[in-house]
Amino acid sequence: MFWLPLLIVAWVATGLSCTRLCLTAYRAARPGATPGQGHELTLYEAAFLSGGPTRVTDLTLVSMARARRLLLAHTGWATVVDPVGGDDMERSVLGAIGPGGQSPIAPVRRAAAGTDAMRALADRLVTAGLALPEGTWSGVAGAVRQVRAAAAAVIALGAVALLMPAQESRGEAHVALWFTLALALNAGCLAVARFEIHPYPRWASPAGQLLLSALPARGGSDLTAVAVRGTRALSDPELRAAFAHQDTAHRSH
Structure with a gap:
């Protein structure tokens, strides 16, 4: 019966990991608050539900560049033209760029993600049941990894037991x-x-995903495409180059 302790370890690992995955999957998949009839997402809300704070910052940068209040160079730098923000999100991005009026896009993304305006947007969506609470996605992804590790452990322990x-x-x-x-x-x-629940949700709850799915049906502008699909949806090659350059620079570090 030397294999019995190995079997106990295998079943304990299996039980713990599967229980954790079931609980986290339930929390992620259960419906949140149901939005009222006729509710439409703002572009900022759609961007957050699609890609989180980074997507919201990208949308704000693109919107300001389209209004010629910001210059986005193909080298991945943002330069302020008009230092007056039209709303809280624009003011947050301008603050992230800094008093010098110029900054690479990557640091702007990181700084804007922690601003009061971004937290207020996230809290509003979570309260409405459209966004997942912080940590839900990492909990699901971590639980999946734990179950995979438990499966690998079962295979290894089983092989050892059979060799006895x-x-x-x-x-x-x-x-x-x-x-x-x-x-x-x-x-x-x-x-x-x-x-x-695959693809494992990171930002939008089931109710939020339902509203996002209706966005393409409403037509919309290039900004809607950026909010939903990111900067790869940009039709302007110079703007695409600005974000592509900063993405490449960020990965190199």
């Missing part, structure tokens, strides 16, 4: 069966999570 001399008449088939059941439970939990 058989301790009873039922032999290797009996040992393999118990480890296979644990592995099947891990695989089943991963399959259910993938079916129910």
Whole structure:
């Protein structure tokens, strides 16, 4: 029965990881508050639900560049033309650029993500049931990783157990069966999570995803496309180059 402690470890790891995944998946997938009839997302709200604070900052930069109140160079730098923001988000971005009036886009993204205006937007969406509370996405992703690790551990422990001399008449088939059941439970939990909540939501709740899905049907401008799909949706090649350059520079660091 030397394999029995290995089996206990395998089942404990399986039970803990699957329980965590089920709980976090339930929290992420359960419906939030239902928006009222006729509710339409603002562009900032759509950007946050689609891509979080970074998407909101990108949308603000593009909007200000289109209004010629900001210059976005193909080198990935932002230069202020008009230092007066039209709303709280624009004022936050201008503050993130700094008093010098010029900054690479990447630091602007990081600074704007922690501003009061961004936190207020996030809190408003969470309260409305349209956005997931902070940490939900990392909880789901972490739970999935834990189940995958448990499955790998079951395979390794099962292999070790099968290499041990058989301790009873039922032999290797009996040992393999118990480890296979644990592995099947891990695989089943991963399959259910993938079916129910994949792609694993990071920002939008089910109610928020429903509103986002209606945005393309309303037509919309280039800014709507940026809010929903990001800067890759820009039709202006110079603006695309500005964000592509800063993305490349950010990855190199």
